[in-house]
Amino acid sequence: MADEKVDILVAGAGAAGLSAAIALAQAGFSVACAGQIDRRANGRTVALFESSLRFYKALGLWPRLRDLAAPLAKIAMVDATNARFAAPSVTFAASEIGLAAFGANIENNVLVEELAQAARAALSLRECLIADIRFEPGGVDATLADGSRIRAALVVAADGRQSLVRSRAAIEARSWTYPQIAATALLAHEKPHRDISTEFHTRSGPCTLVPLRPRDGLAHRSSLVWLMSDAEAERRRALNDEALAGEIEDQVGGLLGAMALDGACGFFPMAGMSVSRLTGERVALVGEAAHLFPPLAAQGLNLSLRDVAALVQTVEDARSRGEDFGTLEALEPYAAARRGDISLRTNGVDLLNRSLLSEFAPVDLMRSAGFFAFAAIGPLRRALMREGVLTHGDLPRLMQPPPRRKTPSRAHA
Template sequence: MAKEPIRKETHGQLIPGEAATPATTEPKTLKADVTIIGGGPAGLVAANVFARSGFHTVLIALKTVPGDRRTTALLAASVEMLRVSGLWPAIAPHTAPLATMRIVDDTGRLFRAPEIAFEANEIGLDAFGYNVENTPLVTCLGASAENRPTLTWLDATAEDIAIGEEAARITASDGTVVETALIAGSDGRNSPSREAAGISVRRWQYRQAAFVANFAHDAPHHNASTEFHTPSGPFTLVPLPGDRSSLVCVERPHVAEELASMEPAALDAEVERRAHSILGRMDLEGVGQVFPLSSFVAKKFGANRVALIGEAGHGFPPIGAQGLNLSLRDIASLVEIAEDVRRVGGDIGGPEALARYDRARQPDVWSRTLGVDALNRALLSDFLPVQALRGAGLYLANRVGPLRRIMMREGITPRFRLPKLMRGHKADPAA
């Protein structure tokens, strides 16, 4: 009796007479100069900018756009960085300019500051910055990353990170192994890359939470951001395109949860009341979100072939529009250092390069973190001398022109060691 031929399946058909061949189990291996872990706004900007600078770049991040209702105010230096990198034209149509920043003391306390309105044209700018929703921001950055010839995007997560003397080795969830000189960790507050590098953090908590949501409204915002200072924290309305604004309401945690649980009509009325009807009737878009507030700073921003960027290295309350802007300065500094090291044939992930990155970021990160912390604590304090000092400071900022302009310039663009990428170079037409 004839022996039945061995068969294998090919595109749904059985072909007689061919022996079955086991599938290969060898993992795919990539070699990279820089590997970015994390696909939020900071990670996507880092991937685009490193690839634009000619580094063989790998991005390890899932290609999903989260339903993030939060917004980001991109200040002037950050906008310049995005423009130089060729990323701004796609983002700009989704933004609203911040031409005026208004502070209103709504504490009802004995010592209250006068209302202050800072105008961008006082320091020669059309706008202090531009506000954009995170979802279109991530979408635009992702589309640009897909088209970078020196960027490989793995739709995966980093499952294992092994640090070696000459390279780091990352195993992705799709089985790909990446050997890289430098890891740019942009993988959030509980960063696996930070843990792999053995970097610890300093943390502290606030008895506050932020309720965030977006609203349409009857009255135009005139491109003005308004921050009401209340005894529980800032209540801030920031312009979005059209007659729309984003809200960040810092409250005691249980009050923030109560706001999130309100029926839309009741929430609309409550937000209009707290805003003193400056934007007329409010109409909630989608749903609100609550985020507990805390701060942390990594003890080092670079070690063992890992450089920390964004919320892998620092985090603080959403006050003063500092979060992503600080992260973009991380990226601009890291790219500048990597370019300098490459120019002399050095190791971009070596100890000298990472020590230089750490030195560059420590003053900026700590000054912003402590500044935001001090402003928040001063607002919450019931101690009358602190309230008086805060009120006097805002009064002087309102009345003393040179001090006022210094505060505006420093608030949007720190003067010490601003990275080259943020100083207004001509954009690369091929970017």
């Protein structure tokens, strides 16, 4: 394939990278996106919250995704730790904050394939890994695995936790691990989920059931994310489908009746990561190239899409001022806008996860007190819900609610 020269190169073709490439192309930049598209059905799904739905609606992508996703009207949390100071069960309803649903759940491979189709129509999508990248005074020069080259004024690193771009830009990353494996699966079950996502908090971490759309005659479906010890993951990986479905059913107390696996399972080690900075000369980090934490409270891709929306706004504003949008100075508003949100989510998820793993009585007591407060104090509960699905502060333009239509005034006789 011939060499290319574009305004912006997006490294990585997962959901975050493809979303960034489409959004930047729609903003009027010439864009190339390079990376391998993971089409495997491994039980992973994505819960897109309200701000993420607004993002995809603003890009005109939601109509092609709507019928593939299941709404999340309520989120229930159940203490299954058997702690001495048991926390009360808490249910959060989207209607309490004026929403029909907190968001919608969609299978990860389905979302990625839809985004890839949209990207092919809007930009140069290269299904090939970047083999190397050089940072030069006026831009970046990337060599792909097929030997072709792409030159750009800015590279967006969306190439995951082992980001080559981040490494070549000499941006430091601090990583840590958890004594947990996440098992992911799609499930068919006997009883309806009623658009409720249920999170059981256990001593090995959360076990969460999230609604899915019906498919191929399967009327009731949910996705599973179940954090467990390495030893339990190894044992369960060896079980046949029927035995594993039985253990899942037991773990959730028969909440949705008899269960059966609907496809292959995945097992993923849990880790966390933070970076020393989000930008450099000619580079901006988004998604799992910039942050990583366990899949609690469905914050992962939602956080990544806020990265994308903020970055698009930053480079658009720099261009409107006639500036070179790839310089460190031009990218500083992006870094400033994202530091607090990323730190809050990374530290908050880390704290919650470690509190479940700890059997120290004072930790259980503090966690239980927090749940009592959320259950009993309406304003606090509603504030938590808004923070979870919309975040505090100003959202980027692509995530702002659409302007309300003005009601025509009537002339008085």
